[in-house]
Each structure stands twice: as C-alpha cells, then as structure tokens.
Amino acid sequence: MDAQHSVDVLVVGAGPTGLTAAGDLARAGRTVAVLERWPTINPASRAFATMARTLEVLDARGLADDLLAHAHQAAGVAIFAGARVDLTHLRSRYKFGMITPQTNVDQALGRYAAAQGADIRRGNEVIALDQDPDGVTVIARPKGDDDPRHRNVWRAAYLIAADGAHSTVRGLLGVDFPGKTILSSVVLADVKLANGPTDGGLTLGSSREVFAFLAPYERHDSDGSWYRAMVWDRNHQVADTVPVGDREVIDVLARAMRTDLGVRDIGWLSRFHCDERQVTRYRHGRVFLAGDAAHVHSPMGGQGMNTGIQDAANLAWKIDAVLGGASDRVLDTYHDERHPIGKRVLLQSGLMARAVALHPRIVRGLRNLLAPGLLRLPPVRDAVSGSFAGTSLRYSRRRGDSRSVGTRATEIPLVEGQLTTVQRTPGFLLIRERATPAIDTADLQQAQRADRGPAVLVRPDGYIAWVGASTDRPGWGKVLDTWTGTSHQSRVTGGD
Structure with missing residues (x-):
C-alpha cells in the first residue's frame, strides 16, 4: 500500500449528497476527503427538479442564483385529468421548481466543496472498511486497479456513505436495504x-x-x-x-x-x-448512510436529489458539533429526524407513481373525478405542494416546546438581509425581537426580526431550535449547549 491519509471526515460518493456534506464540513473548518469511484461527473444523471426547500439550502451556500440563471422555473406539475400540484402559493421565495439537469447541480456543489477546502478524489473506489471506538479505516484503490501497491489507507473520525442506491459502503457494513x-x-x-x-x-x-x-x-x-x-x-x-x-x-x-x-x-x-427501499437505521457506529444509499423511491415528484441534499445539510453540522465537543447523542438525531422524512417521501412518491399507473377503468375514473377538485382546495393544495417542495416538512419537538420548534426559519423577516444570506456564515443564529440590543455572548451570530415575533435560535441547517425572549439566556443557552457542548457566556462576536 503506497499511501496513508488521515482526515476528520471521509465522504464516499461525489454526488449532490456527498458534495453538500463535504462542503459544509470543510466550511466549518474540518478536514474532509471525498472518494468517488467514477473519474468524471456522471452525465446521465436522472434528477432534474430542484424544489423550493433545496433552493433555500443552496442559497445558504451562495449557489442558488447562478443555477437559476441557467434553469427553467416550473410553477406547478400537471398530473392527470386536469389535476395540478400548484407551487405558486408556497411560503418561500422560490414559488416554483427549478428544472435543470442534475449535472449542473453536481458541478455547482463540486465547486463549493472544493472552494471550502474539501479534497475530492475521483476515480477511487472503496474496497474495505473497518471501524473501532476511535474511528473508521477504509482501503481504497484506483477504480478497477487490482495491484495492491496502488491501494490507499484512509483514517477518519467519521464516514458518510453517499455512494448511491448500490452503495459499496452499505454492502461492506452488511446492512439490508429492504x-x-x-x-x-x-x-x-x-x-x-x-x-x-x-x-x-x-x-x-x-x-x-x-x-x-x-x-x-x-x-x-x-x-x-x-x-x-x-x-x-x-x-x-x-x-x-x-x-x-x-x-x-x-x-x-x-x-x-x-x-x-x-x-x-x-x-x-x-x-x-x-x-x-429504505434502510432501517441511518447510523451505524461512526458510519452514516445518506441520500440514495439510505433510501430510494419513485422518481415521481422529483424528490430523490432534494432529499439527499437535505440529509447532508442535517448531518454535516452535527458531525462538526461532535468533533467540537458536543455529546455523541447529537449524532443520533440525524436518524431520528431524517428517517421519518425519508419514509414520508417514499410514501408520497409511491402514491403518485401508483396513481399514475392505475389500470382498472373504474378506479382511474374515480381518480380523474376527485383529484382535480381536491387539489384546488387551498388546504389540500398547500399541504400537497408544501410536502413536495419540502417547505412544510418539520422535525419533531419535545413536549413543552413551542409549535415552531422543528420548522424552518427561512420565512422570518430580518431587519437586514435574509436568513439564507446570513447563514452563508455557518453556525447557530440568534434572531432577536425587533428593536432589541445585541446579547453579550461569544461565537453566536445574531440578527434582528423585522416583524413582531419572538426571538428564535436557528440551527445551522435553518430549522428553529428554540423560541422565547432573547433576554432568557438560560433558555436559549441550555438548548445551544445541548447541541454544541460549548458554553456561550462571553462577549458578543456577531451583530446585526
């Protein structure tokens, strides 16, 4: 074996899921390498629709505007018998789906990951994996090269398997894909x-x-x-x-x-x-399955790439937090939060595929009779479009938490800028009430609401972690410390 390498996190797979995770971790200051078995970006990618929530994620990385400049914007999806999934009423800046080949998204995320310092190594395939209490060891080789002298050994604290539906890592772990x-x-x-x-x-x-x-x-x-x-x-x-x-x-x-x-x-x-298909567990010790390595489903609704990118956005900051001293339990929340979302996507996409492919005349007739009217009813319209766009998906909250905890914070108006712009600097964000002074605390970005709402603590992935009064330092401080393992008791470093 001719080389040994050590990084904080090793990502297997340079698709949109792996590149998002690699870019986010590198942006947070972690050493990251990406191993991709194919020497170039796959030109035959199946995905073509980027939904509103994913566009918000991309905008928080400075990527959305350039992609939109060369893409088509679809305001809805015509399905059957005049029924339509209407995206124009979404609670998002992006009241449409972005239609562009996945290769364009891959290229943008590849540039992002490389610019942040991720080491992307194409043409390298994983052939062996072992983990112990302190980390993961991987053996890789140039794709198709059987010469043992050309093998590389990689050592990392954690590994993200984003290597697709036929995941090598999943196979090496012996994980079923039911x-x-x-x-x-x-x-x-x-x-x-x-x-x-x-x-x-x-x-x-x-x-x-x-x-x-x-x-x-x-x-x-x-x-x-x-x-x-x-x-x-x-x-x-x-x-x-x-x-x-x-x-x-x-x-x-x-x-x-x-x-x-x-x-x-x-x-x-x-x-x-x-x-x-969906794996039973997304976490296996120090190895995490994400994107198509964790779940695959019908392409109806264009959910695959979107769900994978959002898996990565959820996971990367949590690995960074644990590397920085947070409890290992933080990593369990990746499965707890993303597995139910993946299950819902499977159900939603599967229902649409089965509805389209119905064969009995009577059942198709009932579908054609009922669907158009139902999808014009505002509550149904908004529930269906929000679910497909990802804007209405939420994470569970603890008993006693505000109903807003676990929802995305993107639509909170700020005195200066937008949330996705502010979050181009990674980390937690405290959004104070309107016309309130900055809080004296270190290493915490702050912003000010433009409306009359309460203060909120926003996670690095854009979801609300706490709601209350900004003067309630014990309240938001406890939540912040639970997620990061770090006490924030010094002077301010982030302002409006």
Whole structure:
C-alpha cells in the first residue's frame, strides 16, 4: 500500500449528497476527503427538479442564483385529468421548481466543496472498511486497479456513505436495504420537441397502458425546445440492459400526451427500474448512510436529489458539533429526524407513481373525478405542494416546546438581509425581537426580526431550535449547549 491519509471526515460518493456534506464540513473548518469511484461527473444523471426547500439550502451556500440563471422555473406539475400540484402559493421565495439537469447541480456543489477546502478524489473506489471506538479505516484503490501497491489507507473520525442506491459502503457494513421494485422498464430521454407543452410547468400524460412526463429545459432553437422525458409502457417490460430506440420514446410520448409533439431530436437515453427501499437505521457506529444509499423511491415528484441534499445539510453540522465537543447523542438525531422524512417521501412518491399507473377503468375514473377538485382546495393544495417542495416538512419537538420548534426559519423577516444570506456564515443564529440590543455572548451570530415575533435560535441547517425572549439566556443557552457542548457566556462576536 503506497499511501496513508488521515482526515476528520471521509465522504464516499461525489454526488449532490456527498458534495453538500463535504462542503459544509470543510466550511466549518474540518478536514474532509471525498472518494468517488467514477473519474468524471456522471452525465446521465436522472434528477432534474430542484424544489423550493433545496433552493433555500443552496442559497445558504451562495449557489442558488447562478443555477437559476441557467434553469427553467416550473410553477406547478400537471398530473392527470386536469389535476395540478400548484407551487405558486408556497411560503418561500422560490414559488416554483427549478428544472435543470442534475449535472449542473453536481458541478455547482463540486465547486463549493472544493472552494471550502474539501479534497475530492475521483476515480477511487472503496474496497474495505473497518471501524473501532476511535474511528473508521477504509482501503481504497484506483477504480478497477487490482495491484495492491496502488491501494490507499484512509483514517477518519467519521464516514458518510453517499455512494448511491448500490452503495459499496452499505454492502461492506452488511446492512439490508429492504423494499421492492414498483416500476420496471422506465425510460429517460432528452428530447427536442417542436410542439412541446407551453404552460411552463411539469407535464404528465397517461392512459391505462402508458405514461409520459415532460420537464422543460432552458434550451431553445429555431426548430424546437428541449425537454427531459420519462416514459413507461405497461406492455413493453424489458430488462434495464435492453437498448432504448428512438421509436419507443416517440410512440409512448404520442400515446400518453394524446398528440403529436413533433419530436425533432433525441439525445441521451437510459432505461432503469424504480425501487422503493429504505434502510432501517441511518447510523451505524461512526458510519452514516445518506441520500440514495439510505433510501430510494419513485422518481415521481422529483424528490430523490432534494432529499439527499437535505440529509447532508442535517448531518454535516452535527458531525462538526461532535468533533467540537458536543455529546455523541447529537449524532443520533440525524436518524431520528431524517428517517421519518425519508419514509414520508417514499410514501408520497409511491402514491403518485401508483396513481399514475392505475389500470382498472373504474378506479382511474374515480381518480380523474376527485383529484382535480381536491387539489384546488387551498388546504389540500398547500399541504400537497408544501410536502413536495419540502417547505412544510418539520422535525419533531419535545413536549413543552413551542409549535415552531422543528420548522424552518427561512420565512422570518430580518431587519437586514435574509436568513439564507446570513447563514452563508455557518453556525447557530440568534434572531432577536425587533428593536432589541445585541446579547453579550461569544461565537453566536445574531440578527434582528423585522416583524413582531419572538426571538428564535436557528440551527445551522435553518430549522428553529428554540423560541422565547432573547433576554432568557438560560433558555436559549441550555438548548445551544445541548447541541454544541460549548458554553456561550462571553462577549458578543456577531451583530446585526
């Protein structure tokens, strides 16, 4: 073995989940390395929709504006029989879904992680893993290189497995991935259409035998516009390895959308199957499973990449806190908070996939009769859109806590700037009541509310940890110390 390396945290997988975690940990001052088995970013990524909550996470890292400048904004998702998931009423700056290939998000997060100091090593695959009470030891090698002289040994306090649905780390741990396949022979394609949908949203068409989903890209020329298409034919179920022909895509699009969309060109093509799976535990000693390594589900609703990025945003600051002296119990909250969210995403995406692929005529008729009206009712509309966008998802709170604890703080108006801008500097944030003086405490950012609400303590991932009066130092101080293990009793270092 020709090299040995030591870092605070080792991340396996340089997709959006791994790069978010690596960037956040490096930004906090931790040494981080990322091992990715593929030598370059995968150009055939399946994700294309970035939802509002994920855009808030990206904005807190200074990435959202540049991505939006080259992306399409979809105000909703047309599903079946005129039913629509309407995103225009979201309680967020981002009242839409950002439509852009995952490769663009990967590149932005890769630049972020590298700029913060993460060491990204592509073309390196993990072949062995061991952990003990003090850390994790990993053996890696150049992808496909069997020469033992080229192996590297990595030692880290913690390891984040963000290496996808076929996670090597999960396999080395011997962790089961229970679940089942719900759709087979689903095809993804980039298509240029002369007569594509013009409403600016995500469009789904279906019959009893086929469905097709279209997402617009910001790519146009004289003879058409480009879309990401997902198509499925109940009567053409073949193995993932069977090549996809242009005629298959053209045929299913026409049957599902009930019109000739004028296919002018077809680019990238891929066939895959869709599973619903989730590990029982996200934490295994000093190893944490995140993103597709922890959960996979139907692509309906575009939840996969979004859920993984938010896994990473939840986990990274907690590892940083424990490395800084917080209780090891803080790391258990990663599973406690994210596993229920992953379970909900599986249920939500699965229900949508099953609703689209319904076959019995009577059941489809009832679906078509009821869904459009229900989704126009404001309470139903807001619950469904908030769940898909991630803005209404919350973490559980302890008995006696304010109802706001566990909800995102993004919509609290500040006297100066926005929360996502302030949180580009990592750490906890105390948002004081309007027109109150700064609190005398060290190593804690502060801001001031612009409305009449109470003071809140905001976690590094943007969720509320405490609500009360800013003068209640024992109240917010106890919560802060529980999360960080550090007493904050000195003079102020952060102001308005």
